[in-house]
Amino acid sequence: MKHLDEYRSEAHATGLAEAIRRRVTKPWTLMEICGGQTHTLIRSGIDRMLPDEVTLVHGPGCPVCVTPIGVLDAAVDLVKRPEVTLLSFGDMLRVPGTSEDLLGARARGGDVRMVYSPLDAVQLAAAHPEREVVFLAVGFETTAPACALAVKRAKQEGLTNFSILCAHVRVPPAMEAILDAPDCRVQGFLAAGHVCTVMGYHEYEPIAERYGIPITVTGFEPSDLLQGIAMTLDALEAETHGVTNQYTRVVTREGNGPAQAVLDEVFDVVDREWRGIGTIPGGGFGVAKAYAAYDAAKKFGLGEPKADIDNACIAGEILRGVKRPPACPAFGTDCTPDHPLGAPMVSSEGACAAYYRYGRRP
Ligand code: SF4
Known part of the structure; x- marks a missing residue:
């Protein structure tokens, strides 16, 4: 049963959709970055409420989707070592690698477990010093601070049996890669509110300026999304660009300082393969030199994972x-x-x- 707030949000959304219909005069293509926003847009039917002139396309903001197949293969290989316990978020366990997924590796006897937080992995490492505990660290700037904290905690506790297989990615370079592609259709972005909660939105200002596009920091309710769409379309219709913030109840321009500080301490910005997109300069976080002992790639001598894509999958x-x-x-x-x-x-x-x-x- 729907919560009353959902009905209110949907009613508000319907009014916003009407307002958008009245204001749009030209065809426009917008991209929401975040996969959570994609699900809300499709579940709520917002794409069908918009006028025909407005096309929504869906961005790369799904951490599982952009993790290269080579990282999954490396994780599957690690699990073959009898001393390794590998932990990650649930969705990662079902993503097909080249030969099998992590659930398949577990079925063959590998020690693969699902956790809700990287700190759970640190606790497991502390409780089982005889095991090599590896956390498969995926996700955007939203999950990266918790992972950085886990690495920091492991160092503080003097753990030598904890490491991360780091595949964290950063959103702004991916937006630039999308805009640089010759087949790019995107004329405005809805930036992901939760990423901006951590990082603020100052990083997006040079992108909006360089490409002359509007970027709207947007929340996750249907009415948030329609407001974000309306604000982006208003800017396009007015032929202006820049960053605006729809999600003011949560996001500030500067973001969460302590979260950014722990990211700066534990990680370096590195080039990173994105599945289906390729190498994006500055597109990820890698473990910084001071924490190299917690980098599973170095600890286990893993090579640079290659991006690949499944046959038939576009x-x-x-x-x-x-x-x-x-x-x-x-x-x-x-x-x-x-x-x-x-x-x-x-x-x-x-x-x-x-x-x-x-x-x-x-
Ligand atoms: S094969 Fe097609 S439908 Fe399936 S995940 Fe790939 S793009 Fe999506």
Whole structure:
């Protein structure tokens, strides 16, 4: 049963959609960055409430979707070591690697566990000094501070049996990569409110300036999203650009200083492979030299993971907003949540999963 606030939010959303209809005069294409926002847009039918002139495409803001297959393969290889216990968030366990996923590795006897926080992994390492505990660290600037804190805690506690397989990614360089692509359709962004809660939105200002586009920091309720869309469309119709903040109840320009400080201390900004997109300069966080003992890649001598993409899966085009899930020939036929060919169908934040789950099937 829906909560009263959801009805209020939906009623507000309907009014906003009407206001947008009255204001739009030209065709525009907007991208929401965050996979959580994608699910709300499709679940609420917001894309269908908008005038025909407005096209929503869906961005790469699903951490599971952009983690390269090489990282999963490295995790599967690590699990083959009898001394290793590997932990990660639940969705990561089902993402297909080259030969199998982590659940398959567990079925073969590997010690693979799901956790809700990287600090759980530190606790496990402290309780089991005989095990090598590795946390598969994926996600954006939202989850990276908790992972950095876990590394810091492990060092403070003098643990030598904890490390992270670090695949954290950063949003602003990915936005630039999307805008630089010759087939880019995006004319305005809805920036993810939770990333901006941590990082603020000052990082987006040079991007808006350089590319002459509007970027609106946007929340997660249907009415937040429609407000964000309306603000972005207003800027486009007025031929202005810059960063505006719809999510003022949570986000400030400067963001969360202590969270940024722990990121700066534990991580360096590095080039990073994004699944389906390629190497993005400055596109990720890597473990800083002072914490190198907690870097599983160094500890276990792992090579640089290569990005790859599943046969038949057009996730790269989906994640860059060039196509939407129904344009994939495998969508809803060969590729379903029970038999996913690619990460966007596995992840609870994936665009393909959103379209499938909310009835946009062929
Ligand atoms: S529907 Fe499946 S195969 Fe197609 S892009 Fe999405 S995840 Fe890949």
